[in-house]
Amino acid sequence: MAAMLKEYSHSQLSLRNGQDKEEIWIAYQGIIYDVSASRLWYKGKHYEHWAGQDLTHELPDAPHTDKVFAKFSVVGKLKVSG
Template sequence: MSFDLGLPVNTALLLYVMYCIQRIVWPSASAPKTVPNEFKSSYTWMPKGHPPTLLFKTYTPKTLSPFNGQNGQRILLAIKGIVYDVTAGRNFYGPGGMYANFAGRDASRGMAKQSFEEDMLTPIDQPLDKLEDLTGEEIDNMRGWMDHFSNKYIVCGRLVENDAT
């Protein structure tokens, strides 16, 4: 049996075999050099930019209040003197979220009492809530929230009294 290159089928078959061998031996030679247009505008897992770094620092009720999520701002809240960055939970703590009243505030009493009402918040120009009237069960509730926040969000500071100026 002989191989006749004069037949178009045999010529096509030979070219195909040579093409396949070339792709196996030199794979990068046949790879496209640029990204096709259809992939340039599609979704990517890479973030558009790194979020600004938030250093651990000391906050007062007055300095914490701007971090309420308005205008794309970070969202911080405090529980028993620990400040958490809850920006990742913007749907819950940001403007319009069901816990938005805790954004930029000390949420200790509300978390302890499982109440998300405005009257659970101490005004920012008043001394910090000492939480002395809480029951054991309410303190356990607050500790449970602290454990939840510590496992889910970044601890970024501590909350202290306003300056006495």
């Protein structure tokens, strides 16, 4: 599945932070999710987490597991920089 997804750079992801564009995106383990429809991501903020970035390393501190991402649409994959 990941091979067929459109790639987005970190800077493209950062624009979908709930402030610069209407879309609210987050990345987790290289996959970008659209969380725009979630009231928990109002204006790009979810508790102490901000949209428009890779939240892979922040999940261990969350009170939920990665299964929460199944609720959201996949929009693409995060381009590996380097």
